[in-house]
């Protein structure tokens with residue numbers, strides 16, 4: 001099962017959990033069943049449900065929730081999603097980082113443009129210098145070099 005990554009940080013661990021389980025099947029809005037990773041499970045006996053800001057896992061064979069999440073390399077705290085407030089805070093931090101990266105790129109671009117302008121200027125000067133060299137070769141007017 002490959003669930004696309006959510007842009008909402010608070011549902012990240014839900015997708016992580018679903019991606020790590022086997023025989024995942026959605027049975028309704030915010031409801032899934034899967035094979036329980038904590039016991040040898042032939043038919044999907046694990047129920048996963050998103051309830052507000054927490055993920056509820058329930059094994060019909062009686063496996064405790066911590067054993068289930070640990071079996072897929074997660075912890076019980078992963079079942080508690082970030083509150084909208086905390087999620088927003090995280091999102092803001094991500095956006096800040098993103099903005100800083102964009103700004104840095106823009107600055108680099110601007111510097112590159114400035115550099116390009118300088119190169120163009122140097123090219124113009126070189127072109128003129130070649131013109132001047134003819135005069136310099138003449139041995140006169142050397143003091144008239146642009147600078």
Ligand SMILES: [Zn+2]
Nearest residue numbers: 036039059063
């Ligand atoms: Zn189980």
